[in-house]
Amino acid sequence: MRYIVLLIALFFPVFGFSQEWEDQQTFGSSDQAPLRILSSTDTSFFAPIIEDFIASYSNIAVEYVVTGTADIDRIFRATPEQFDVVISSAMDLQLKLTNDGFAVPVLDVEHPDWAQWGDSLFAFTSEPAAIVINRHALSDLPTPSSRQDLIELMRKHPHRFQGRVGTYDVRQSGLGYLFATQDARASETYWRLMEVMGRMDAQLYCCSGQMIDDLREGDLLLAYNVLGSYARNQAEISDELMVILPSDFPITMMRTVLVSANATNPEHAESFVRHLLALQTAADPLTFPLPPLSGFDDNIAQRTINLNPALMTYLDQMKRDAFISEWENAIVQDK
Amino acid sequence: MTANVIVSGSLRNRLALILTGGAALLAVVLFVAVRVLATQVAQQGQDNILNASMSSVLDTAVIRDGRVTLDFPYSSLSMLNTQADDRVFYAIYEDGTLLSGYDWLVVPRNVAPESTAFENTTFNGDQLRIATGARVLIGSDGPRNVFVSIAQTQDALSSTLHAISRNVALLGLGFFLMSSALAIWAASTTSRQMHRLTTSVTRRGPQDLSPVTKPVPSEMAPLVASLNTFMSRLDHTLTQSEDFIAEAAHRIRTPLATVRSHAEATLQRVDREDNRKSLQAMVRAIDESSRAAGQLLDHAMVTFRAENLEMPRVDLTELLQELVVSMTPVAEMKDITFTMKLDSSATLHGDPILLQNAMRNLIDNAVKYAPSETGVCVEISKSPTLSVSVYDDGQGFAPDEIETLSGRFVRGKNMGNKVGSGLGLTIAQEVAVVHGGKMTLSNRPEGGACVTLFF
Numbered sequence: 001m002r003y004i005v006l007l008i009a010l011f012f013p014v015f016g017f018s019q020e021w022e023d024q025q026t027f028g029s030s031d032q033a034p035l036r037i038l039s040s041t042d043t044s045f046f047a048p049i050i051e052d053f054i055a056s057y058s059n060i061a062v063e064y065v066v067t068g069t070a071d072i073d074r075i076f077r078a079t080p081e082q083f084d085v086v087i088s089s090a091m092d093l094q095l096k097l098t099n100d101g102f103a104v105p106v107l108d109v110e111h112p113d114w115a116q117w118g119d120s121l122f123a124f125t126s127e128p129a130a131i132v133i134n135r136h137a138l139s140d141l142p143t144p145s146s147r148q149d150l151i152e153l154m155r156k157h158p159h160r161f162q163g164r165v166g167t168y169d170v171r172q173s174g175l176g177y178l179f180a181t182q183d184a185r186a187s188e189t190y191w192r193l194m195e196v197m198g199r200m201d202a203q204l205y206c207c208s209g210q211m212i213d214d215l216r217e218g219d220l221l222l223a224y225n226v227l228g229s230y231a232r233n234q235a236e237i238s239d240e241l242m243v244i245l246p247s248d249f250p251i252t253m254m255r256t257v258l259v260s261a262n263a264t265n266p267e268h269a270e271s272f273v274r275h276l277l278a279l280q281t282a283a284d285p286l287t288f289p290l291p292p293l294s295g296f297d298d299n300i301a302q303r304t305i306n307l308n309p310a311l312m313t314y315l316d317q318m319k320r321d322a323f324i325s326e327w328e329n330a331i332v333q334d335k
Numbered sequence: 336m337t338a339n340v341i342v343s344g345s346l347r348n349r350l351a352l353i354l355t356g357g358a359a360l361l362a363v364v365l366f367v368a369v370r371v372l373a374t375q376v377a378q379q380g381q382d383n384i385l386n387a388s389m390s391s392v393l394d395t396a397v398i399r400d401g402r403v404t405l406d407f408p409y410s411s412l413s414m415l416n417t418q419a420d421d422r423v424f425y426a427i428y429e430d431g432t433l434l435s436g437y438d439w440l441v442v443p444r445n446v447a448p449e450s451t452a453f454e455n456t457t458f459n460g461d462q463l464r465i466a467t468g469a470r471v472l473i474g475s476d477g478p479r480n481v482f483v484s485i486a487q488t489q490d491a492l493s494s495t496l497h498a499i500s501r502n503v504a505l506l507g508l509g510f511f512l513m514s515s516a517l518a519i520w521a522a523s524t525t526s527r528q529m530h531r532l533t534t535s536v537t538r539r540g541p542q543d544l545s546p547v548t549k550p551v552p553s554e555m556a557p558l559v560a561s562l563n564t565f566m567s568r569l570d571h572t573l574t575q576s577e578d579f580i581a582e583a584a585h586r587i588r589t590p591l592a593t594v595r596s597h598a599e600a601t602l603q604r605v606d607r608e609d610n611r612k613s614l615q616a617m618v619r620a621i622d623e624s625s626r627a628a629g630q631l632l633d634h635a636m637v638t639f640r641a642e643n644l645e646m647p648r649v650d651l652t653e654l655l656q657e658l659v660v661s662m663t664p665v666a667e668m669k670d671i672t673f674t675m676k677l678d679s680s681a682t683l684h685g686d687p688i689l690l691q692n693a694m695r696n697l698i699d700n701a702v703k704y705a706p707s708e709t710g711v712c713v714e715i716s717k718s719p720t721l722s723v724s725v726y727d728d729g730q731g732f733a734p735d736e737i738e739t740l741s742g743r744f745v746r747g748k749n750m751g752n753k754v755g756s757g758l759g760l761t762i763a764q765e766v767a768v769v770h771g772g773k774m775t776l777s778n779r780p781e782g783g784a785c786v787t788l789f790f
Contacts, residue, residue: 099422101459118420185409309423310413317435318404318427 019075022207023066028054034061035268038076039087040069040175041255042209042230045289046087052287053275060268068206069093069174076102081262084269087255089227090174092181092311094121094256099312103258106270111277115254115293117307122273123254124280126294126304129179130228131244132212132235137164137221138242146248147189150224154196161200164221166211169204170327175253176205179225181314181323182251182305189248194330197224202331216240227253229291252304255290347526354518361514362507369506373499377492378464385466386451388414389485392425396481398474403429403481419491424463428482442484443467462489528552532559544570581635584628591628595621630758633692637762641769646684651723652677654687655713658694662702669707676714683721683790685770693766696759697725697786704784705729720772726785731778740776763788 023043026034027050039046043066050062067075069090076086080102088094095117097103103120115123131150133143141157144150154161168176183190203220205211208227212234214220228243235241257276259269283292294304305311314323391414392407405427415423426436439458446452446469456463467484528551535549546563595618602614659673666673701711705727714724732740739745741764744757763786764774772790779785 099424101422118422306413308413308416309421310409310411310416312423313407313409313412316407319406319435322404322406 019067021065021067024063026061026063027051028061030059030061032059032061033264034063035085035265035272036063036083037065037085037087037272038072038083039064039066040072040089041087041290042066048287048289049276049279052279053272056275057268057271062272068172070172070177073097073174076260080260081264083260084263084265085257085259085272087257088174089127089253089255090178091123091254091256091305091307092178092315093174094258095307095309095311096315098258099309102261104261104263104266106259106273109274109277110281112293114306121256121258121307122277123256123293123307124276125229125255125290125292126252127227127229127255127291128245128250128252129183129225130231130250131246132215132223132226132231133242133244134215134218134221135240135242137218143242143244145244146246147187147193148248150222151189151193151196154200158200161221163201163203164219165197165200166203166205166214166220166223167197167225167331168211169206171324172204172206175208175227176225177314177320177323178253178305178311179251180327183225184323186249186251191326191330193224194327198331204331212241225251250303252294254293254304254307256307345526346529347522350525351519351522354521355511355515358511358514358518362511365510366500366503366507369503370496370500373503374496377495377499381464381487381489381492382453382466384414385453385464385485385487386468388412389451389466389468389483392427392485393468393470393481393483396470396472396483398472398479401474401476403434403472403479405434405481405483415485415487417487417491419494421488421490422461423488424458424486426482426484428484430480434481436484440465440484440486442482444482446482456486458486462493463487464489464492528555536562544573577635577638580631584631584635588625588628588632591621591625595625627758630696630762633696634758634762634765637689637692637765637769640686640689641765644686644769646686648682649685649687649690651681651683651690651715651721654691655694655715655723658691658698659713662695662698666702666711669702669705671702671705671707672710674710674712676712678715678717681715681717681721683770685790686766689766689769693763693788694723694725696763697723697788700759700786701725701727701784720789722787722789724785724787726779726783728783731782731784732776734778737776737778741774760786 025043025047027047028034037046037050043064046064050064054060054062069088070093072086072088073090073093073096076083076097086094086097086103098118098121103118105119106122107119109116109119109122111122131144141153141160142149144153154165168179170177170180180190203214205214205223208230211220211223211226212231215223216234216238218240226243228245231241231243235243257273259266259273263269279288280290280292282288314320388411391411392405395405395407396403397405412423412425415421424437424440426438426440426442427434428442441456443452443454446467448469448471450468452467454465454467456465463486465484465486467482469483470481472479472481531549532547532551532555535547544566546567547559551559598614598618598621602611602618605611605614655677656675659675663673698711698713705711706729709728711725711727714726716722716724736745741760743761746757760774760776767774767788767790770790772788775787775789777785777787
């Protein structure tokens with residue numbers, strides 16, 4: 001019996017590491033179990049926030065693991081007790097997690113009503129979906145400012161764009177699916193755009209980061225529905241990238257955080273959420289490198305995706321199957 | 336007087352209790368009724384939205400390529416958004432197979448098409464309201480039943496109900512407080528009428544048997560009417576008996592005077608000692624009877640005058656001086672000297688004949704019972720109230736008789752063989768009472784009886 005226990009103890013870490021994370025970092029040191037944060041946000045954006053949190057509380061260690069939005073939903077639903085805090089840009093998946101009782105309320109938080117749901121899910125960024133263009137590759141072609149411009153541009157110069165346009169693979173990325181469904185809900189233009197991109201043999205990506213990398217490398221000329229915040233960050237470094245917010249209807253996403261109902265470290269998890277929201281309010285770029293919430297009255301915010309049960313509509317299995325098949329018909333075509 | 340009345344509860348308290356109790360009951364009924372109504376209305380509101388949402392999902396059911404699909408619109412779930420961020424669950428079944436949604440949500444199977452079934456259930460401790468509808472789709476292989484259930488938590492509902500309950504509770508409390516104040520006011524107003532009647536009856540003099548003339552509420556009219564009848568009967572009886580006594584005394588006095596004059600005449604002519612003695616005893620007895628008759632008449636007069644009292648200003652000093660002068664011959668026969676301690680300006684409003692009668696009785700008594708060769712003192716004092724005291728140097732009253740001596744026909748034990756009727760002090764007392772005063776009997780510390788009339 002003892003050997004079996006020992007065997008399990010030996011193999012358990014192997015099971016633990018069997019998950020492939022995009023990134024995994026531990027901040028601070030503590031004699032207690034670290035606060036485990038499951039996130040879709042690149043570590044570079046969250047490192048200042050976590051360091052500020054650790055500095056404010058003694059004897060806290062934070063383990064920050066990064067993976068895709070769809071993976072977050074799958075992993076967290078399977079093992080909710082493994083994580084204390086979940087951060088994701090896929091608002092629909094986060095809202096469904098909250099709706100299904102995976103989140104615990106954090107009460108008495110000073111936070112605008114439209115940026116929270118059921119005192120459990122808190123939005124803390126406003127990030128638009130953008131068209132990102134490699135300036136050099138575009139060269140003499142006019143700069144598109146809307147989806148319609150984009151369609152016309154690709155139709156006029158198909159050879160220039162062939163194989164050099166990219167967008168999210170909505171089958172893999174939760175955020176990509178959210179952007180796509182909200183686009184489709186807003187306008188038929190989305191489907192025409194997807195058809196045109198399909199004809200251009202569009203490259204499909206799991207994440208904004210890779211799309212931006214390929215754009216910078218020049219492999220891509222244009223990417224659609226890239227996270228504007230990531231792109232702007234890169235655009236500051238290299239002048240090759242140009243970030244365009246579609247003038248017809250920019251879709252703005254809010255990154256959300258929730259405390260796991262099965263958290264092993266609920267007090268620290270709650271403290272972290274409070275700290276994160278306080279940093280968002282302060283909006284100091286040094287401690288909060290993400291774009292803070294924009295006011296609800298602003299023009300941009302009016303196209304912000306609302307936290308409301310309707311987000312679960314496209315997560316319905318039948319609707320998802322129908323949407324994916326339509327999307328595949330449009331973009332994958334004869335592949 | 337109330338000591339003899341058997342008291343059972345209080346009308347005012349009973350009235351106040353019934354009214355406040357009724358108000359409390361009404362307040363509770365109000366609270367419960369509004370709460371029940373509010374619950375129904377709020378539940379109806381939620382049911383309507385759930386029904387609309389469920390219908391909008393169910394309406395999209397179609398058979399495509401042999402499969403049932405529902406492409407429900409974004410608004411189906413967005414209409415379920417509430418202030419309290421209520422959680423939403425749904426399930427779509429084709430016969431027994433889950434097409435999509437939450438598998439734990441059990442859908443009732445006996446829902447008739449085109450109707451909605453509502454039910455309550457709990458999930459993880461949360462109250463859920465479920466709306467379920469059904470539709471029959473006709474496919475190539477026959478009819479297919481589609482069931483859609485939409486469930487929603489009731490946080491917004493319960494917070495609305497909580498707010499309503501609190502407001503209604505405040506309303507009920509306010510209603511109760513106002514009703515209670517009103518009840519207490521009503522009870523005290525009603526009992527004030529009773530109290531007023533009681534006061535007006537209590538304030539009357541002992542001789543006042545006139546009917547109550549003040550207006551009374553109709554409920555009290557029978558009581559007051561019987562009281563008036565009772566008093567008038569009593570008054571009638573009293574008057575009759577007083578009249579009878581006065582008449583009797585008058586009728587007796589005249590023959591007595593005749594008998595006395597005959598006895599005296601006979602006494603002149605009789606020489607035998609024992610005959611003289613019995614005649615003298617006879618004269619004495621006649622004197623006593625005649626005096627008693629006189630005092631009975633006096634007493635009747637006091638009663639009569641008291642009922643029709645007029646109150647001119649009377650000079651007490653002058654009245655007493657005249658009395659003393661008129662009594663001096665009688666006193667001198669016993670070698671009794673009068674002392675007057677009079678204030679020159681003692682006056683009061685009263686009936687001079689009654690006052691004179693009372694004073695005469697007092698002085699007469701003093702002269703009669705004082706031993707020979709002593710003094711009788713008449714004193715007027717103005718403080719604390721106007722009072723007239725008559726006192727002697729005799730043996731005083733027997734202490735155990737002081738309380739009873741002023742009763743009718745009561746005579747002291749140490750009266751010896753003095754002629755008296757036992758009405759003198761009664762008359763004096765009645766006169767004092769008629770003038771709003773009283774009479775007290777006491778023994779002076781230095782010896783001697785003292786009678787004081789306070790006005």
